[in-house]
Amino acid sequence: MRTHLNIIDGDGVTKKLPLFSSKANSGIRVVVRTPQSTDAVALDGSDQPLGHVIAPDPGALWQELMSHPNKIKYEPNHDFTLPAGITGEAIWFDLDSA
DSSP: OOSEEEEEOTTSOEEEEEBOBTTTTBSBOEEEEOTTOSSEEEEOTTSOEEEEEOOSSHHHHHHHHHTOTTEEEEEEEEEEHHHHSEEEEEEEEOGGGO
8 A cells, every 4th residue: 555645736846745654743644635626635734735646547546545554534525624725525544553
């Protein structure tokens, strides 16, 4: 299973970031898929956007993330309007739970 995701941030910079680990207190904590797009958005531990997740097949990546062993929570419609300005399907991760 993946431990990192590739994202592109608002400045157009591509990065490889780890799925969240509270020991490092950095990386991707939540992946959100909005109803308006098949692209997913990566959020950090404070629900701030890190960038769009890059994947050749966004649907296949979403299915992989849904079955990830370190998925700790899923909500079909979560509101991140205040911190991130988005609402959508959300998956939370914690690699420390392994």
